[in-house]
Amino acid sequence: MEADSVIRALSALAQEHRLAAYRLLVQAGEGGIPAGALAEQLDVPPSSMSFHLAQLANAGLVTQRRESRSIIYSADYAAMNGVMGYLTENCCGGVPCGDSTACLPDSQRKSA
């Protein structure tokens, strides 16, 4: 992962409504949440929500799929892990440290 895409991801998350939406999506898992439901839960007008979701999608943090009239957003865990890995890379001056940052939905988990 390179600096530029990490910056886009961090910028995307650095906003009240987007951070809140993203966390709901992270917690929702693979099923995702439709745009309208996010707008309602966060009490943000649909056009604003759409703007924010577009930023998250553009940053690669979420994916979208149409399902009938709804557009369902879900968190992309790989992107999140990439960002966290970038931040902790070679941390602590070479001292070994427990920086295993990993969060995967069931389907992407390596069978142990």
Added chain:
Amino acid sequence: MEADSVIRALSALAQEHRLAAYRLLVQAGEGGIPAGALAEQLDVPPSSMSFHLAQLANAGLVTQRRESRSIIYSADYAAMNGVMGYLTENCCGGVPCGDSTACLPDSQRKSA
């Protein structure tokens, strides 16, 4: 950790020079790096670097200490871990997942 301080931390990191500076500090460990050395390594004018370091400090991501004429900045690992924990909280819809995000310098490590 609450939303507001996480947003400040993410905003602080969502900028080319600050992200680069922060990573150098993360890698430098507890010894830290003086402001001038960061400005030089990143090829940023001192006044701009100072502005950016102030943002990182304000977000709680770095600490500063004076040492003779220099001001030495170091990464605050606890803050970084707080941010990552906030992002991954309750991830993956309740499915247990390896989201142990932790990065500590030697001195803050719990003796196992």
Added chain:
DNA sequence: CCGATATTTCTATAACTATCGAATTATAGA
């Protein structure tokens, strides 16, 4: 105290970002 070094604060300007109503596009059911 003086000159040199290290860094910050001030100031102005340019560029970017958020907001949200209105208009538009896409889908579904009768």
Added chain:
DNA sequence: TCTATAATTCGATAGTTATAGAAATATCGG
């Protein structure tokens, strides 16, 4: 096709952030 629902794009405005030179502050050695 008509109507309702779901979401996005457009457009104007307000607010925030980055930039970097010049001036100010702090520290050190002699």
